[in-house]
Amino acid sequence: MANNRRSFIKQAAVLTGAFSATSLFNQVHAEEWRSAEKRIAHLTPGQITQDEDFWGAIQRSYSVSTNIMILNNGGVSPSPIVVQQAVERYNQLANEGPSYYMWRILDQGREPLREKLALLAGTLPEEIAVNRNATESLNTIIYGLPLKTGDEVIGTRQDYPHMIQAYRQRALRDGIIYKQLSFDFPVENEEQIVKAYQDAITPKTKLIHVTHVINWVGQIMPVRKICDMAHAQGIEVIVDGAHSFGLLDFKIPDLHCDYFGTSLHKFLSAPIGSGMMWIKKEKISKVLPLLCDDNPQGPDIRKFENLGTRSFPIEQGIGEAVNFQLAIGSKRKEDRIRYLKNYWAAKVQHLPKVKLHTSLKPEYSCAICGISVDGMTPQQLDAALFNQYKIHTTAIVFENISCVRITPHVYTTIADMDKLVKAITAIAGQVK
Numbered sequence: 460m461a462n463n464r465r466s467f468i469k470q471a472a473v474l475t476g477a478f479s480a481t482s483l484f485n486q487v488h489a490e491e492w493r494s495a496e497k498r499i500a501h502l503t504p505g506q507i508t509q510d511e512d513f514w515g516a517i518q519r520s521y522s523v524s525t526n527i528m529i530l531n532n533g534g535v536s537p538s539p540i541v542v543q544q545a546v547e548r549y550n551q552l553a554n555e556g557p558s559y560y561m562w563r564i565l566d567q568g569r570e571p572l573r574e575k576l577a578l579l580a581g582t583l584p585e586e587i588a589v590n591r592n593a594t595e596s597l598n599t600i601i602y603g604l605p606l607k608t609g610d611e612v613i614g615t616r617q618d619y620p621h622m623i624q625a626y627r628q629r630a631l632r633d634g635i636i637y638k639q640l641s642f643d644f645p646v647e648n649e650e651q652i653v654k655a656y657q658d659a660i661t662p663k664t665k666l667i668h669v670t671h672v673i674n675w676v677g678q679i680m681p682v683r684k685i686c687d688m689a690h691a692q693g694i695e696v697i698v699d700g701a702h703s704f705g706l707l708d709f710k711i712p713d714l715h716c717d718y719f720g721t722s723l724h725k726f727l728s729a730p731i732g733s734g735m736m737w738i739k740k741e742k743i744s745k746v747l748p749l750l751c752d753d754n755p756q757g758p759d760i761r762k763f764e765n766l767g768t769r770s771f772p773i774e775q776g777i778g779e780a781v782n783f784q785l786a787i788g789s790k791r792k793e794d795r796i797r798y799l800k801n802y803w804a805a806k807v808q809h810l811p812k813v814k815l816h817t818s819l820k821p822e823y824s825c826a827i828c829g830i831s832v833d834g835m836t837p838q839q840l841d842a843a844l845f846n847q848y849k850i851h852t853t854a855i856v857f858e859n860i861s862c863v864r865i866t867p868h869v870y871t872t873i874a875d876m877d878k879l880v881k882a883i884t885a886i887a888g889q890v891k
């Protein structure tokens with residue numbers, strides 16, 4: 460109860476931050492968003508998900524191209540206008556006197572930013588390090604863990620290549636044994652997934668690596684169940700949350716994992732080149748920083764932030780992205796993006812020659828959906844969507860996956876989704 464109250468007060472404080480006089484978000488959006496909120500106050504969450512006027516206010520907060528339809532938000536997402544403006548404002552300030560404004564003024568913003576991210580993530584600020592992307596945060600943990608010759612790590616062939624390569628490098632350098640499972644996605648059975656990891660465990664297994672949302676096809680993995688199974692055998696779990704943070708409505712401690720890394724420039728829509736690392740407090744000491752620190756075995760999470768001179772404007776712009784996220788609400792955002800995905804995918808899934816590579820059940824997917832058309836390569840489908848309809852997607856050919864990945868975001872409109880459905884219907888209809 461006391462905890463709930465404390466977290467309510469904290470939440471209220473940060474929301475006041477979003478709508479406080481000094482926040483850019485407040486200056487630009489508060490009036491329009493408050494009246495949009497008032498209009499939907501009597502609606503159920505399900506109705507809000509489909510209220511195009513409400514989402515229109517959010518769509519207008521972005522400056523995305525009106526000529527090209529961007530449906531590769533899984534790669535990287537645009538920032539709302541307020542976030543862009545914050546970065547520009549901080550950049551101008553930095554250039555008025557870099558060493559003064561960056562190291563004496565903007566630097567002061569890192570601790571409040573840590574607190575803001577911690578609130579969003581549901582963690583202690585002392586467990587959050589701010590960095591530049593998921594590759595940096597996860598590679599830092601992978602290289603920093605005290606693994607030795609013969610220790611085993613279990614991952615999958617469908618994890619992100621930068622993490623796979625980091626484990627292979629550790630195998631080369633330190634003699635660890637890196638084992639990979641392989642899944643045929645979509646899998647609509649959590650127990651089957653957990654059992655696959657469990658069956659691969661040996662007495663030498665020290666670590667399991669799980670990608671929370673598989674980037675290739677959007678499968679949501681049962682992270683908490685994997686963590687509980689692993690912990691029962693004394694094994695730690697590292698989670699790649701590049702596609703989950705800012706999209707799915709969860710707090711990091713809900714996952715029961717030990718280590719978590721994410722980009723912030725995907726679904727959170729933070730400035731491009733921003734990331735975050737989380738390490739459970741009592742485990743910070745045992746992870747060595749990838750770069751350097753005067754106390755590399757110390758318990759201070761800031762030891763991972765000695766990145767040398769970097770973009771303070773980008774880092775400080777993250778705060779406005781958190782304001783934006785809190786103002787929308789994480790659950791609402793997740794529901795809306797899943798609704799957009801299911802809207803288009805359900806309309807094309809039974810067309811002749813069309814195959815979906817992603818489950819449409821809410822527990823197994825959200826934004827991302829893979830699609831293929833018999834008789835076309837993913838590259839041909841991707842090219843047809845762009846050349847004929849100016850719809851930008853991405854072709855995926857990786858391991859046992861071959862499809863086009865389509866990823867809407869909060870700024871995507873229903874009219875966009877209708878146009879996509881028409882395009883897929885026409886393209887699939889032309890294949891002999």
Ligand SMILES: Cc1ncc(COP(=O)(O)O)c(C=O)c1O
Binds near residue numbers: 591593618621674722
């Ligand atoms: C699952 C996953 N992990 C990590 C990354 C790396 O993210 P970044 O390029 O921000 O380092 C990506 C990028 O797409 C990803 O999909």
